[in-house]
Amino acid sequence: MKNIKLKMARAEHDLSQQELAERVGVSRQTIGLIELGKYNPTLNLCKAICKALSKTLDDLFWDEDE
Amino acid sequence: MKNIKLKMARAEHDLSQQELAERVGVSRQTIGLIELGKYNPTLNLCKAICKALSKTLDDLFWDEDE
DNA sequence: ATTTAATGACAGATATATATTGCATTTATC
DNA sequence: GATAAATGCAATATATATCTGTCATTAAAT
Numbered sequence: 328m329k330n331i332k333l334k335m336a337r338a339e340h341d342l343s344q345q346e347l348a349e350r351v352g353v354s355r356q357t358i359g360l361i362e363l364g365k366y367n368p369t370l371n372l373c374k375a376i377c378k379a380l381s382k383t384l385d386d387l388f389w390d391e392d393e
Numbered sequence: 394m395k396n397i398k399l400k401m402a403r404a405e406h407d408l409s410q411q412e413l414a415e416r417v418g419v420s421r422q423t424i425g426l427i428e429l430g431k432y433n434p435t436l437n438l439c440k441a442i443c444k445a446l447s448k449t450l451d452d453l454f455w456d457e458d459e
Numbered sequence: 460a461t462t463t464a465a466t467g468a469c470a471g472a473t474a475t476a477t478a479t480t481g482c483a484t485t486t487a488t489c
Numbered sequence: 490g491a492t493a494a495a496t497g498c499a500a501t502a503t504a505t506a507t508c509t510g511t512c513a514t515t516a517a518a519t
Binding site: 419420422423426432433434435438 | 509
Binding site: 373377385 | 433434435436437439440443449450451454455
């Protein structure tokens with residue numbers, strides 16, 4: 328399912344998908360697909376996204392009920 | 394680097410790499426390499442491991458200083 | 460001393476995460 | 490309403506996560 332928490336965290340920092348992608352070193356599409364819930368990213372990418380947005384894995388990628 | 398926290402959580406549950414691998418639906422080698430820190434697992438696999446061991450992503454895969 | 464279970468290491472094959480490019484659609488701004 | 494920016498969508502190409510199989514080593518059990 329969609330990753331709303333990631334989208335919100337990105338909004339907090341006022342970053343476009345493109346800008347976040349650049350900071351994290353991946354393509355815009357990769358970020359877009361993760362937000363749409365159509366991707367299964369690697370742990371390292373998740374960590375990089377977390378650091379770029381000052382969040383932890385649980386903050387952005389953990390869903391208690393799933 | 395090695396994932397000691399994963400190894401400890403597995404020990405808590407008294408599971409071999411093989412047993413954890415079966416519960417999670419991957420091969421023994423995959424679990425072994427993750428513990429050795431030689432793998433970059435996918436988010437879904439990380440989540441499955443967490444659930445099998447009653448932990449969260451931050452518990453097993455988040456390292457504050459890295 | 461032998462057997463067995465658990466783990467580490469390695470090589471080749473397959474599945475899939477990610478890149479790249481291009482186009483369509485929405486939204487805001489002028 | 491035309492332009493531009495942000496986002497979704499799709500196809501092909503590449504890198505890499507994961508599988509399968511095999512062997513070596515260690516530790517535990519008999």
